[in-house]
Amino acid sequence: MLDKIKGGLFGVAIGDALGGTTEFMSEREIKNKYGQLTDIIGGGVWQLSPGEVTDDTAMTLCVAKGIIQYPDDPIPHMGEEFLSWYAQKPKDVGIIISQVLTTYKDNWEEAAKEVHHRLSGKSAGNGSLMRCLPIPLAYSDQKKMEELTIRHSKMTHYDDLASDACLIYNRIASRLLNGDELAVSLREETAGTLYEEALTSEPDCLPDGFVVHTMKWVVHILSNRKTFEEVAVAAANKGHDTDTVAAIACGLKGIETGYGQLPERFKEKILIQEELSQVAADLAEIRRNRQ
């Protein structure tokens, strides 16, 4: 189980670090500049060091640390982690999250609702989907996992489209942790949803920050690429919100693959390997203790 949990967290970090180089570029621009980006080299719009991660991994760690501090009721602790991360002035904060973190007084859902209205109802960004993976890693109880997944999304993203995507994603993660195959999990959890068609046909949208577009591309890439490396490279070269799409896709692929089988050349580049390993061990212990 620890190998799967660690694989999921490192998957997020690897996708983020690889895709961080090509964020906001179009598919054509990436092709012209890199041919195909296959290595973690840093640079890009955020001028990353090779192996440096962005908000996707940072916020995933905030969620994980909130759980580790108080697994019975982690939401307020996740919130404190979000605020202290934001206070360090990270270079890459999404618009919705930035607005909610500056609006928040004492009630997350109210802050998210206020921002939702301020943005004329456009609060279905991919910012809760990109950070939600620690929840199924820590909670094997399906009811608790699902309740926390929804509440956690609503802390910043008022729109049901965001929490619905998180729910589908985390249900797939739970299945993988229980030993189900990725192809089966994807098929059964997307059945009858907005994402079913993406299993077989290429989405007719850009892989941008709208959670529905992000999730369609995640589903499509996961169901049409075999190895972890193929998933990571496909997402990082498709353009637009590359780091987030790659982080989300590689989180699931990392659970399926397991930490031990992740490509060495990716793992060794990640700058926060120690922190990720420690958090994975802590989440695995919570999962064990709650069973």
Ligand SMILES: [Mg+2]
């Ligand atoms: Mg990012």
